[in-house]
Amino acid sequence: MPNNQTRRLTQGAMMIALFAVLIAIAFYIPIINVIATVFALLPIAWFSAKYDRTTAIMVATIAVVITFFFGGVMIIPFSLIFAAIGVAIGDALRTKKSKLFLLMSSSLTLLFTFVIQYIISLRLFEFDFIKDSMKLMRDSYEQALTLSEQLTGKQIVTQEYLNALFDMMEMALPASITLAVFALAFILISVNLPILKRLGIEVPKFAAFKNMRLPRAILWYYLIVLIINLFVKPEIGTMLYVITLNFSFLLWVLFTLQGLSFIYFIIDEYMAPNFLKVLITLLAIPLLSFVILLGIIDLGFNLREFVKGKKQKK
Known part of the structure; x- marks a missing residue:
């Protein structure tokens, strides 16, 4: 029993350190940050697949807190997403759920953390990053159309059509975000499950x-x-x-x-x-x-x- 406890503490500390390093790389270092982002959840998922849910959540929480010392408050939302989805994937693997359940639980966890962070950003910091992103996209389109009109002398798209297009995009945002979340969860699962299998974790397979x-x-x-x-x-x-x-x-x-x-x-x-x-x-x-x-x-x-x-x- 003491040996098992020591092993759990040692492995937990190692996974916390590895998670913090991957998050720091993903947050600060260009080019390789894409690779680090994809694999950031791996340490938490591995630990969660081997140990009980309570211990896994505790390790994930400590890992998120540790990342605070690398990037302050700004890095916390980023690390929280990958810690949460890591716990969701690992827990589904530990309880031997199907891959469909794994995809659904991971996607819903990702969506839930995104919504919570959006609400916090909106309420506490009065920062609507979705609205600002849409405004930036609209401004970019308008500038591109203005430049095109100056070069060709023709109006390719009317302002009314552009307004209607962006209004439609804004109204379809809930569905777009949901699909994007499921697509991201599918990519993260597809990339990380083969590695977890090599690390000795039993993983399910999707039907053809x-x-x-x-x-x-x-x-x-x-x-x-x-x-x-x-x-x-x-x-x-x-x-x-x-x-x-x-x-x-x-x-x-x-x-x-x-x-x-x-x-x-x-x-x-x-x-x-x-x-x-x-x-x-x-x-x-x-x-x-x-x-x-x-x-x-x-x-x-x-x-x-x-x-x-x-x-x-x-």
Whole structure:
């Protein structure tokens, strides 16, 4: 027991030191800061996967406090995000959850820490970094369009169109942030899990993308949103409009993934060349409406079973 306790304290201290170094590199050193950022959660995730939740949270908390001595208050939000997601990943691995659960818990942890920090930034420091970022982007677009008009003598985009575009982007921010958070969580998991496996941690695997199957309940959500848009027709800028816009955006992305998954299934089922997957993925952007429709039909009518049955008859 004393040996186990000593080992736990030693490993905890090592992970705290390694986490603090990675955070400091990610915060201060250009170029390699991208690599350090991706792997910053690794020490906390490894420790959390080996020891109980209470100890892991305590080590993560100490690690965040230690980073204060490297960068003061400004570094705390940055280190808190990676400490929290490290604990979430490690805890899911320790309790042997599925990779889907791992992705969901990590994404929700990332989203929760982001929201908390945004509220703190807004309430305590009166700093709205989302609004300031949107303003900076709008100013950059306007300057670029002004320069283009001066060089060509033609107005490419009207001010009204630009205002409408940015208003739409601002209203779709909740969905955009949610998707960005899930994408970031997926990248962090994909990069760090192979390393954790090499370090002796048992890690789950995702099912093949071609076998991806969304819950059919999503079709009901889509139907509700469609009915609201067709019959209620909420006015632009109202709360109902913002809600339906964000739900529509998220559902389009999910149906696009479902449609691509079905196409990948067809390619593998008929043993077509794998380069077609790359080509189809690139063509999914201009053919987005078709891919979304394919995803809806596959989810509603289970086209895969039809394809399998047709192939078996041959």
